[in-house]
Amino acid sequence: MGFVDGKIVEEFFEGKVFPKTLLPRNTCDLVEMVRSDREWLSDLLQQHGAILFRGFKVSSAQDFARVVEAFKWDDMPYMGIASRVKVDDRIYTANEAPLHHFLNFHHEMSLLKEFPSKIFFCCLEPSPEGGETSILPSHIIVEKMEELMPDFVAKLSQVGFIFRIRTATDADSGDKVISKTWKEVLKTNDQVEAEKRALEKLACDSVEFHADGSAEFIFGPMDPIRELGGRRVWFKPMLGYTSNDKDVKISFGDGSPFPREAIEAYKKILDKNYVDLSWQKGDVLLVDNLSIQHARRPGKPPRVVLVSICK
Structure with a gap:
């Protein structure tokens, strides 16, 4: 196994570090490392919900596409209300909305009949200020809402x-x-x-x-x-x-309308349980879309983050 445990400003949920960060040991060929440890990485994703690969030489859409292909998960085309540009086979730009907007927490394509199980992000150019991708374990929302607003959830x-x-x-x-x-x-x-x-x-x-x-x-x-x-x-x-x-x-x-206090409780839960990922050039983030929500913080251009989604 060529990976080394990395360290960012991490959170722990139920004893699991979030996200799990992996660095290269003695090679920067992430494609070959994924091919060698594919099953282990899949198990790791199930345990932690998100894996950050940092320090690898992923510098283009083509490099990113090869990393995605190495996992051998089926491709899924994007469909939705957000504007995205397809830049390579399986690879899209992240939401093209102007960077001063905050994009709220959500599961990707959750309002479609068919939604992805996994999402890859790749940073080719981090925002000079802000522009973080935020991630949050979705089961925490259920647990906290049942504690704070049991009648509403019922x-x-x-x-x-x-x-x-x-x-x-x-x-x-x-x-x-x-x-x-x-x-x-x-x-x-x-x-x-x-x-x-x-x-x-x-x-x-x-x-x-x-x-x-x-x-x-x-x-x-x-x-x-x-x-x-x-x-x-x-x-x-x-x-x-x-x-x-x-x-x-x-x-x-x-x-009947939602009570205001329920919406405020929901927002407070989001505000207290997320992790902000400050991008570095070449970062690849793998997210389990069935368990983790993601969001985008406001930032300043230029910011180039690419996305790939898998069934």
Whole structure:
């Protein structure tokens, strides 16, 4: 085994260091090291939820693609409301939203019928200020919400909740997190076909089209808590991807509003249990999407982080 335990400013959850950081011992060929220790790395990911590979010579999208391929997990194409650019086979840019926006915690593609089990991130150029990727064990949210708001969680399990997310309009500028129109998301200009694709791919229950060119995808009633990988995790987003309340609306499945104190409790749990990863050039972060949520802190350009997702 050619890896050496590394050290960043780490947190421990249930006795497990988070994220697990691995450095090279006597070689920087991460591809060969992954091929040699693939099963061990897979087990390590299950134990820790996230692995940071630091100090390896991963300097291009092609280098990153070879690392991803070395794990031999099936590729999964990206689909969603965020703008991304495909730069190589299996490789996309991270969310193209302007860097001054905070991107809230979420599981990748959790509102789709088919979602990835694993996500790779690779930093080719760290932000000169800010721009950290934050990670958080999702089962912690369930445990803390059941402690702080047991009646709220019980009602959620009984009636579920409804999540409404609104796409960009035809006239929106690029200075938004949700920057795609429904036509771009669903790759059609026809509303009938768009609704059919949304119900097939997005796992939404209905679609509403608006005169300004936007559409609302309506999910639920659904339970945000799911059992994945042997743990109960808060898998469906209770908050929007941004702080803009116009982009997302939430309510109980019976139509009643969420109590403000429940939303505040949820936000406090997020604020107290995350780990910020300050990127270094060449870093590769592997995240278990079934157990870990991720977010992006505001930063300044230039910042180049690439992403690959696996079934």
